[in-house]
Amino acid sequence: MLATPPTDAQAPRAFLQFAGGAPANVAVAAARLGADSHFAGMLGNDMFGDFLHESFVQAGVATDAIVRTGAARTALAFVALDARGERSFSFYRPPAADLLFRESDFVDACFQGGGAFHVCSNSMTEPAIAEATRAGMRRATAAGVLVSLDLNLRPALWPAGVDPLPTLWEALALAELVKLSREELDYLAAPLGGGSEGARAVRERLFAARTRLLVVTDGGGPMRWYTAGDHGELSGFEVTVRDTTAAGDAFVAGLLVHIGEQGGHGAGFAAFVEDRAGIEAAIRHGAAVGALAVTRHGAFAAMPTADEVQRLLRHPDALAC
DSSP states (O other): OOOEOOOSSSSEEEEOOOOOHHHHHHHHHHHHHTTBBBOOOOEEHHHHHHHHHHHHHHHHHTTTTEESSSSOOEEEEEEETTTTTTTEEEEEOOOOOOGGGOOGOGGGGGGGGOOEEEEGGGGGGSSSHHHHHHHHHHHHHHHTOOOEEOOOOOOGGOOTTTTOHHHHHHHHHOOOOOEEEEHHHHHHGGGTSSSHHHHHHHHHHHHHOOOOOEEEEEESSSSEOOOOOOEEEEEEEEEEOOOOOTHHHHHHHHHHHHHHTTTTTTGHHHHHOOHHHHHHHHHHHHHHHHHTTSSSSSSGGGGOOHHHHHHHOOOOTOOOO
16 A cells, blocks of 8 residues: 555545565566566455455466465555655554465475576564475475575564564575665674674575575665675666665566576576676666666556566666656
8 A cells, every 4th residue: 555645735645555565576577577477375355365366467477376365364565655765664464364375375386397486584474474485495496496585674574572583594594596685684794793794794604505696785776796706796777766665576576587588597596606797687687677666656566568678778878867
């Protein structure tokens, strides 16, 4: 539910209905880019669940892995924007239908075709759904599918008094591709000494597990990437920002789609991460998708087409401020 600017000082704040949700945004963005995209999750048997389901269909996302329930309602997120398009969230969850998804709800299509299986920490805020998420990651690995994790940490979603770190690290240990914001890297680094030393300790812990590629974004700042033996930095695109909602999800979708197009999903990922030029081309593709998304309002509604992305890559000054 996205806040709209009031028509005058006395008017009450109004909210418009937009379809969104972090991994769902990735699924929709990937479909808009031409990928064969499926979403796995649970929706309530309510008007918002119907709206999300219809929105997936309209976006070209396969719904064969979606489960419906009458046991809880679809979660809501209310989003307000400041003058720069930066967002703040108010979540109505739990209880919510998505938290009731279990490992037994996965369908085989989630782990076929040698593609990518993407998750974020929003499905880790309670023990049962966290285990379902990790089970999906393990099944994807066993099937030879690339496992991708965008931490996408939303502290307001976690129960009061619960330290997310142990759960986050359990999931991070299962991911081959990890995307963090700079703030999330700082959060993970703080208990490990903080600053550059803490960040180095985070990278070492990731690469000692299953991670082969780490990408760190910083809003409009440079993007940094790391493998076990190399690292680099790239600048993004200058655009007029209207709404930063789902920017990171758009970036991840662009990154994953490009990696897949270059044969980097599944068993091909090991070779992909040895190709510096290929990594940077994939990150630049992700940055173009994210840049276009922030020029529009909404989440699903903001995702660009492949043609729009290619035009921006060919003419990077086209959307400059």
